[in-house]
Amino acid sequence: MPAPQIKIPATYMRGGTSKGVFFRLQDLPERARAPGPARDALLMRVIGSPDPYGKQTDGMGGATSSTSKVVILSKSTRPGHDVDYLFGQVAIDSAFIDWSGNCGNLSAAVGPFAIAAGLVDAARLPAEGTCTVRIWQANIGKTIVAHVPMADGQVQETGDFELDGVTFPAAEVPLEFLDPAEEGEGGAMFPTGRVVDPLDVPGVGRFAATLINAGIPTIFLNAADLGYTGTELQPAINGDAAALARFEAIRAWGAVRMGLIRDVAEAATRQHTPKVAFVAPPQDYVASSGKAVRAADVDLLVRALSMGKLHHAMMGTAAVAIGTAAAIPGTLVNLAAGGGERRAVRFGHPSGLLRVGAEARQVDGPAGPQWQVTKALMSRSARVLMEGWVRVPGDCF
Structure with missing residues (x-):
């Protein structure tokens, strides 16, 4: 029974x-x-x-x-x-x-x-x-x-x-x-020691990437390098099986490069991390709710994938990674936002806008000055x- x-x-x-x-x-x-x-x-x-x-x-x-x-x-x-x-x-x-x-x-x-x-x-x-x-x-x-x-x-x-x-x-x-961005499973905040790296993905291409451990391990790419504008909503990505396969390949090879896995085959058993996101300078677009988002109201645009699909808004941990990367000059996130040092960014995502802050400073390290982030801040409900x-x-x- x-x-x-x-x-x-x-x-x-x-x-x-x-x-x-x-x-x-x-x-x-x-x-x-x-x-x-x-x-x-x-x-x-x-x-x-x-x-x-x-x-x-x-x-x-x-x-x-x-x-x-x-x-x-x-x-x-x-x-x-x-x-x-x-x-x-x-x-x-x-x-x-x-x-x-x-x-x-x-x-x-x-x-x-x-x-x-x-x-x-x-x-x-x-x-x-x-x-x-x-x-x-x-x-x-x-x-x-x-x-x-x-x-x-x-x-x-x-x-x-x-x-x-x-x-x-x-x-x-x-x-x-x-x-x-303390050192953890994946190593330092920038596992390779650089704020931008070339990422080779067999069968897909070579991309400039910011690989960062902050909030959650994240791979940032430029939207334009992927053939996107940064204004995409879920149907544009999630309805494209070839695009999803391409993003999964990028995620797997990025995970290897970040030291999170030893072989791309292991990516299937680690679906939650790392995240993949792509960034673009501000543009006007219409959010999924029908709300108009004006370029003047944002510092940059970000789209991120979670568990193999484009997220409908933005994962909170990825927002921490965005705020952290935006605070450090030279990252792809920082450059998309216009460069320079900043304590907060307001970015556009598929559902609208989000503001996230980060406190970053340079400290002396074994190999010279390095960036340290003491906290990231955001509000939710x-x-x-x-x-x-x-x-x-x-x-x-």
């Missing part, structure tokens, strides 16, 4: 332009509290993957990279931190969860969830004002500081902060990504969509 369904406490949340299912670690079944096949199988079943139809109809996923996500939170034992945050990017049509990177958008929902779930000490919660939540991002070993608005001792979710790519306004949640339990067959993991 088939095993009956079990129910697990969970919260379905929007953070930035993404959605995901949030869990407290202590609420997961015991054999899914540690990393491994049981945890992955459980979370894939929650989301509805793998789904050969690509719809995730039998799960909580929304059949896009922005809505096929899971988050596990626990009270932090790390000094100076409130909560440990683990993010999983769930593949849609294959049995795979990528734990190699962060989700910057869902980072905005971590603080609000942690407060509501009792993971932040009650003595630290103001009745009114702002609660500062220090988050340990366990995937990449970084600190994120969320400034969560409070009212009547509860998280304030409603407000008038508008975020392009999200239909309705909500309360603003400012985020600080501390030391986003977050909201609980549903809370209660998710149900899955008891023998699915």
Whole structure:
């Protein structure tokens, strides 16, 4: 006889332009509290993957990279931190969860969830004002500081902060990504030691590229080198199978060049990172919502791919990479924005505009002066969509 369904406490949340299912670690079944096949199988079943139809109809996923996500939170034992945050990017049509990177958008929902779930000490919660939540991002070993608005001792979710790519306004949640470009898995901020490199991609071509570890490993290219203008929306890329294959080849060879994988064949098991993005100088265009974006209102245009498709707006971690690269003279992002030193950029993406800041300075290094970024800053919003339990067959993991 088939095993009956079990129910697990969970919260379905929007953070930035993404959605995901949030869990407290202590609420997961015991054999899914540690990393491994049981945890992955459980979370894939929650989301509805793998789904050969690509719809995730039998799960909580929304059949896009922005809505096929899971988050596990626990009270932090790390000094100076409130909560440990683990993010999983769930593949849609294959049995795979990528734990190699962060989700910057869902980072905005971590603080609000942690407060509501009792993971932040009650003595630290103001009745009114702002609660500062220090988050340990366990995937990449970084600190994120969320400034969560409070009212009547509860998280304030409603407000008038508008975020392009999200239909309705909500309360603003400012985020600080501390030391986003510290040396980590992929090495230094610029793994090759240069701000621009030639990237040879067999069968595709040779491109100028900025390879950067900041927020999330990212490969930046010039739109013009790819035959694009930088004003493209999702249908122009996602409806072109040849273009998607070309971008995947660029991503795989870029990952090798960045030291993230040893062979291009490994790219299939690391779908979440690195990201690929292309940049262009400001131009007028019409966003996916029908909103007119004027060249005068942006410093540059950026389009980025996530999980093999052009993102409908901009990944939060890629925005950190954009802000960091824009602050460092000579990168392709900086040059597209007009060059020079800058502390913030406003860029156009498929859904509209986004502003991101970064604090960069030159310091003495073993090989001479090098750039160091102390923090990247941006604002997002977050909201609980549903809370209660998710149900899955008891023998699915």
